Amino acid sequence: MATLDLVIQEDVTATPVRSTRRLGRLFWAALGWVIFVFAAATLVDVLPLPSPTDMDMLERRAPVSALHWLGTDGFGRDELARLIHGARISLIVGLCAPIIGLTIGGALGMLAGYFRGRFESLVVGSMDVLLAFPPLILALAVTAYLGQSIPNLTFILGVLGIPAFMRVARAATLTLARREFVVAAQALGASHARILLRELLPNVMLPLLAFFLLGVAVTIVAEGALSFLGLGVPPPISSWGSMIGEGRESLDVAPQLAFIPAIAMFLTVLSFNLVGDSLRALTDPRQGAL
Amino acid sequence: MTGTPLLSVEDVAVDLPTARGNLRAVDRVDLTLGAGRTLGIVGESGCGKTMLSRAILQLLPKKAKLSGRVMFDGQDLARCSAETLRKLRARSLAVVFQDPMTSLNPVLTIGTQLIETLQEHLELDGMAATKRSIELLAAVGIPAPEQRLAQYPHQLSGGMRQRVAIAIALSCEPKLLIADEPTTALDVTIQAQILDLLAREQKRRHMAMIIITHDLGVVAGRTDEVAVMYAGRVVERAPTQALFKHMRMPYTEALLAAIPKLDTAPHTPLPAISGRPPDPTRPLIGCSFAPRCRYAAGRCEAEKPKLAAAETADHLYACFHPIKLAAGVGA
Numbered sequence: 001m002a003t004l005d006l007v008i009q010e011d012v013t014a015t016p017v018r019s020t021r022r023l024g025r026l027f028w029a030a031l032g033w034v035i036f037v038f039a040a041a042t043l044v045d046v047l048p049l050p051s052p053t054d055m056d057m058l059e060r061r062a063p064v065s066a067l068h069w070l071g072t073d074g075f076g077r078d079e080l081a082r083l084i085h086g087a088r089i090s091l092i093v094g095l096c097a098p099i100i101g102l103t104i105g106g107a108l109g110m111l112a113g114y115f116r117g118r119f120e121s122l123v124v125g126s127m128d129v130l131l132a133f134p135p136l137i138l139a140l141a142v143t144a145y146l147g148q149s150i151p152n153l154t155f156i157l158g159v160l161g162i163p164a165f166m167r168v169a170r171a172a173t174l175t176l177a178r179r180e181f182v183v184a185a186q187a188l189g190a191s192h193a194r195i196l197l198r199e200l201l202p203n204v205m206l207p208l209l210a211f212f213l214l215g216v217a218v219t220i221v222a223e224g225a226l227s228f229l230g231l232g233v234p235p236p237i238s239s240w241g242s243m244i245g246e247g248r249e250s251l252d253v254a255p256q257l258a259f260i261p262a263i264a265m266f267l268t269v270l271s272f273n274l275v276g277d278s279l280r281a282l283t284d285p286r287q288g289a290l
Numbered sequence: 291m292t293g294t295p296l297l298s299v300e301d302v303a304v305d306l307p308t309a310r311g312n313l314r315a316v317d318r319v320d321l322t323l324g325a326g327r328t329l330g331i332v333g334e335s336g337c338g339k340t341m342l343s344r345a346i347l348q349l350l351p352k353k354a355k356l357s358g359r360v361m362f363d364g365q366d367l368a369r370c371s372a373e374t375l376r377k378l379r380a381r382s383l384a385v386v387f388q389d390p391m392t393s394l395n396p397v398l399t400i401g402t403q404l405i406e407t408l409q410e411h412l413e414l415d416g417m418a419a420t421k422r423s424i425e426l427l428a429a430v431g432i433p434a435p436e437q438r439l440a441q442y443p444h445q446l447s448g449g450m451r452q453r454v455a456i457a458i459a460l461s462c463e464p465k466l467l468i469a470d471e472p473t474t475a476l477d478v479t480i481q482a483q484i485l486d487l488l489a490r491e492q493k494r495r496h497m498a499m500i501i502i503t504h505d506l507g508v509v510a511g512r513t514d515e516v517a518v519m520y521a522g523r524v525v526e527r528a529p530t531q532a533l534f535k536h537m538r539m540p541y542t543e544a545l546l547a548a549i550p551k552l553d554t555a556p557h558t559p560l561p562a563i564s565g566r567p568p569d570p571t572r573p574l575i576g577c578s579f580a581p582r583c584r585y586a587a588g589r590c591e592a593e594k595p596k597l598a599a600a601e602t603a604d605h606l607y608a609c610f611h612p613i614k615l616a617a618g619v620g621a
Contacts (some may be wrong), residue, residue: 002605060335080547116352117352170331179392179393180387180388180389180392180393181394182394183349183385183386184385184393184455184459186349186379186382187347187349187379187383187384188378188379188383188384188407188411188458188459188462189378189379189380189381189383189411190376190380190410191376192327198398198406199398202395202397202398203395203397206397214559236389248438261527264362284615
């Protein structure tokens with residue numbers, strides 16, 4: 001037996017080396033902006049801002065001044081205060097809605113991809129129905145019956161996101177479930193729950209999280225579009241979409257009222273996409289090795 | 291072999307429904323394996339080796355139909371409840387696959403994969419499981435095992451990954467280890483190391499092992515018994531020594547001839563087996579190997595030869611025109 005031990009020689013260096021990957025300046029700028037918007041939205045109550053709903057009819061569409069840093073809107077409300085309060089709405093809806101999609105869609109997709117069979121047909125079929133349903137009609141129907149509110153808006157956007165998350169999770173699970181590590185786990189006596197949670201979930205989570213950040217960006221835009229159409233948050237609460245909608249009426253005299261919230265939305269959406277992309281590249285341990 | 295064998299495969303057939311009709315991947319195979327012994331299953335691609343191993347593990351594709359009995363440790367695996375089967379696998383079965391790229395979870399560290407398996411099977415606490423993992427990694431010949439625990443599979447070479455896969459398979463102290471082409475995806479220089487490692491761990495743990503391979507050279511020195519498979523059937527089965535000394539089945543002879551040898555002159559064409567295995571969805575009436583066999587004559591095309599014992603009780607082959615004993619090739 002001793003001779004056998006001698007045969008084993010090693011083909012890699014004895015001490016493992018850790019590789020470090022660099023993140024670009026763009027990533028840090030994007031992350032900085034996201035943190036800045038988060039901080040502003042969280043601290044909105046302690047910041048020394050004027051009320052976002054107090055109207056000052058003498059100062060309508062006022063230009064930038066020491067009192068109103070970004071001027072006032074068509075009703076004389078402080079633009080900066082409305083922008084930051086709007087950020088809060090956009091972020092709450094933008095984060096909560098994809099979480100609904102991620103949880104429900106991800107779970108359904110993994111179960112469908114792992115167990116296949118009739119359950120899969122049922123899930124995929126019902127998601128196709130949901131996808132075929134016109135989203136605006138659904139939004140109109142829900143707001144008409146349940147009323148305009150932030151939870152309702154989040155609910156609509158969340159439900160609309162389920163099919164996409166389901167598809168991402170199912171596609172990833174389908175390819176992974178056939179890998180030998182899953183068969184090896186089964187051969188070692190792992191239960192279905194264990195295989196799903198410990199073997200598959202960590203793998204499926206990566207594409208899902210990357211898709212989640214994309215979902216945040218898309219939802220912020222969708223919330224803006226719904227608010228622009230008057231289906232979003234009820235006035236006088238401000239959201240970026242409703243601010244753009246209100247600014248549209250005075251585009252010729254005060255274009256900044258539409259452009260300032262539009263720029264804020266643009267930067268935030270871009271930042272989420274950039275951060276999502278970099279994080280995906282960073283946390284992907286496969287590096288093309290598989 | 292005395293008493294009841296650890297594993298006995300009785301009349302096992304696997305049918306796969308395909309678009310082109312029923313595919314019989316494994317055709318009425320009988321095998322036995324005693325505790326602590328090694329069986330080699332040899333055959334070319336698509337002859338049912340892997341399907342047979344999956345049938346033993348009860349990990350066949352959902353659509354596959356299995357008939358026959360797989361007796362393991364006194365229980366018929368094919369008729370176990372899902373829960374009994376899961377417990378039995380956890381306690382006594384393990385498998386090592388061909389491709390170490392895909393047999394390890396790419397997003398979990400080596401440590402997580404090993405420690406969790408240990409915690410689940412042996413009910414160890416975290417510290418004990420970590421200690422045991424380091425021992426296991428050291429046992430399979432991985433240097434600096436403490437550091438390896440924090441690494442991901444893609445940070446290791448193919449040979450190292452296969453060692454980790456073996457460590458995970460050994461972690462639950464199996465009674466039977468199935469190695470499904472464990473060295474096919476590896477460099478030739480690493481192949482011998484991995485095979486020696488398997489042989490050493492097998493002796494130490496007194497477990498039974500099935501080595502599945504297409505390379506007769508792999509089974510030659512490392513198995514007690516060899517079963518040669520062709521088109522889903524076992525066509526020759528014998529103790530390893532006897533097989534290499536007096537092979538009777540022309541297919542086995544052809545397989546051995548197809549192994550490159552060091553003493554042949556350069557640029558000598560390799561004697562490959564001409565033709566291809568028969569379409570498994572259109573089974574032949576006669577011997578499956580007949581169209582490619584140079585001894586085929588008469589009833590070979592019309593009748594299937596049965597696997598039967600000849601001179602010695604433990605040497606079985608399925609051929610009407612076996613190779614004469616004198617013509618045997620020394621291993």
